[in-house]
Amino acid sequence: xxxxxxxxxxxxxxxxxxxxxxxxxxxxxxxxxxxxxxxxxxxxxxxxxxxxxxxxxxxxxxxxxxxxxx
Numbered sequence: 001x002x003x004x005x006x007x008x009x010x011x012x013x014x015x016x017x018x019x020x021x022x023x024x025x026x027x028x029x030x031x032x033x034x035x036x037x038x039x040x041x042x043x044x045x046x047x048x049x050x051x052x053x054x055x056x057x058x059x060x061x062x063x064x065x066x067x068x069x070x
């Protein structure tokens with residue numbers, strides 16, 4: 001696992017696909033880094049990314065449609 005492909009829907013209804021580095025699914029501390037393998041944990045991390053970075057990068061309000069870890 002090195003990447004995660006995310007499909008999102010913009011406020012205008014457009015489907016946006018992005019391939020992100022797997023680190024977006026990681027929980028990190030000074031001591032350890034763990035990649036989320038549970039689908040609900042992955043979903044939570046992706047929603048955080050959308051809120052913190054995705055909306056601004058695409059200048060719209062995005063909603064998560066699907067994702068694929070590869």
